[in-house]
Amino acid sequence: MTPMVQSSGLQGYSTLMHTLGSDPIALLSRYRLSPKSLTGEDALLSLRAGVHLLEASARMTGCADFGLRLSQLQNMNVLGPLSIVLQNASTVRLAWDYVARHMFVHTPGLALDVRDDSALINGAAEMVVQIRLNHLPTQRQTIDLCLGNMHRTTQLLAGPSYHLLAVTLPHAPVAPIAIYREFFGAHVIAEQPRAALHLSRETLDASLQNTNPALRQITQDYLARHFRVPEENISARVRLALRRSLGTQRGNKTDVAQLLAIHPRTLQRHLAAERTSFEALREETRKEVALHYLRETHIALGQLADILGFSDQSAMTRSCRRWFGVPPSVLRSRDAMDDDPHT
Numbered sequence: 058m059t060p061m062v063q064s065s066g067l068q069g070y071s072t073l074m075h076t077l078g079s080d081p082i083a084l085l086s087r088y089r090l091s092p093k094s095l096t097g098e099d100a101l102l103s104l105r106a107g108v109h110l111l112e113a114s115a116r117m118t119g120c121a122d123f124g125l126r127l128s129q130l131q132n133m134n135v136l137g138p139l140s141i142v143l144q145n146a147s148t149v150r151l152a153w154d155y156v157a158r159h160m161f162v163h164t165p166g167l168a169l170d171v172r173d174d175s176a177l178i179n180g181a182a183e184m185v186v187q188i189r190l191n192h193l194p195t196q197r198q199t200i201d202l203c204l205g206n207m208h209r210t211t212q213l214l215a216g217p218s219y220h221l222l223a224v225t226l227p228h229a230p231v232a233p234i235a236i237y238r239e240f241f242g243a244h245v246i247a248e249q250p251r252a253a254l255h256l257s258r259e260t261l262d263a264s265l266q267n268t269n270p271a272l273r274q275i276t277q278d279y280l281a282r283h284f285r286v287p288e289e290n291i292s293a294r295v296r297l298a299l300r301r302s303l304g305t306q307r308g309n310k311t312d313v314a315q316l317l318a319i320h321p322r323t324l325q326r327h328l329a330a331e332r333t334s335f336e337a338l339r340e341e342t343r344k345e346v347a348l349h350y351l352r353e354t355h356i357a358l359g360q361l362a363d364i365l366g367f368s369d370q371s372a373m374t375r376s377c378r379r380w381f382g383v384p385p386s387v388l389r390s391r392d393a394m395d396d397d398p399h400t
Contacts, residue, residue: 059104059105059190060104060105060164061102061103061104061165061166062101062102062104062164062167063100063101063135063136063137063163064095064096064101064102065134065135065137065163066102066107066135067107068095068131068132068134069127069130069131070110070114070127071092071095072130073126073127074118077118077120078118079114079117081114084110084113084117085110088106088107088109088113090103090106090110104164104166104167104188105190107199108188108190108194108195109194111123111124111127111199111202112196112197114198115198121231122231122232122236123198123201124198124200124201125201125202125205125236125237125240127198127205128201128202128206128208128209129205129209131202132209133206133210133213135163135206136156136163137162137163138162138276138280139155139156139159139160139162139163141273142156142273142277142280144265144268145268145276146265146268146273147268147270148262148265149215149218149260149261149263149265150171150261150262152214153184153261154171156169157169157171159280159284162280162284166188166189166190167186167188167203168189168297169184169185169186169207170184170186170187171183172184175222175253175255175256176250176251176253177223177246178222178223178255180258181222181255181257182255182256182260182261183251183253183255184207184211184253184256185252185253186200186203186252186253187251187300188200191345193348196228196353197228197231198231200226200227200228200252201226201231203252204224204241204252204254205240207254208221208224208240208254211254211256211260214265216263216266218263219260219263220257220259220260221241221242221255221256221260222244222255223244223246224241224244225246225250225252226245226246226248226252227249227251227252227354228248228349228353229248229353229354230245247354248350248356250303250364290331291317291319291324291328291331292328292331292333292338294317295313295317295324295335295338296338296341296342298317299313299338299339299342300342303342303364303365303366308339308366310324310325310335313335343365344376344380346364347361347373347376347377347385348381348388350364351388351389352388358373358374358385361373361385
């Protein structure tokens with residue numbers, strides 16, 4: 058089943074399209090999205106359709122930084138009731154931790170992770186965002202939108218305590234890198250394993266001003282009554298652990314089991330009960346990540362083989378032939394590999 062997202066996630070879309078001289082109606086119809094649904098408070102949209110919509114809109118308008126521009130027309134209210142908790146938490150860290158645990162209220166297709174240790178900068182923290190869709194479509198504009206919203210919201214929450222040290226993109230920049238740097242006011246590094254903001258720890262520890270603890274508690278009680286926290290199956294947790302461990306030496310069954318605080322044999326039994334296996338999940342994860350890097354980055358194939366955990370480039374090439382029917386060099390050159398059914 059395709060994850061849905063609150064229609065507020067496309068707040069400002071029609072305005073931006075008109076500003077860029079394009080009529081949004083045709084594209085909305087193309088992806089079976091009603092213009093009225095964009096203004097409905099409780100409307101739900103297909104996340105996959107929304108991801109395709111932003112990519113197509115960037116192409117139609119010739120606006121490579123479409124996602125970044127759209128984030129400038131949005132505010133934290135796109136998160137609905139989560140925004141109330143976000144604005145009334147005691148610290149920036151607690152605000153984002155709560156949103157990370159309850160992102161499913163906005164959409165189960167996005168995952169947010171606040172980590173104490175940045176993978177890029179010693180002594181820094183990082184906020185990672187990930188789109189959780191099977192057979193990932195091209196998602197550059199959606200990732201840019203998410204990073205832009207995280208940046209602008211955290212800047213507003215932390216005030217003068219906001220110190221953004223770097224931004225990592227999981228794709229080749231679709232706009233000149235200078236545009237990204239101007240937008241974020243920080244160093245931007247493309248073609249990295251994760252989409253993330255790398256922040257000073259002081260930013261996350263900053264206290265929010267003029268908060269209303271009573272309003273926050275009312276909202277938390279409301280969400281607890283009406284939205285049950287979903288319990289992810291073991292397969293989903295293994296997939297996430299595999300993505301985190303790609304490019305490291307911790308991608309085998311024993312290490313993943315340790316990350317999940319579960320015995321390897323117990324892990325194997327749970328996966329068998331879910332009619333899958335660790336090896337199958339690792340294969341699927343490698344395939345999805347390979348397709349992402351080949352379509353959206355220009356990193357060297359030898360480097361990609363290392364990221365995917367292959368012994369050498371030839372082993373990756375054999376796997377690509379098995380997965381896609383062609384070697385990675387051919388796959389990279391094919392614009393038609395975008396899985397948008399309308400292109």
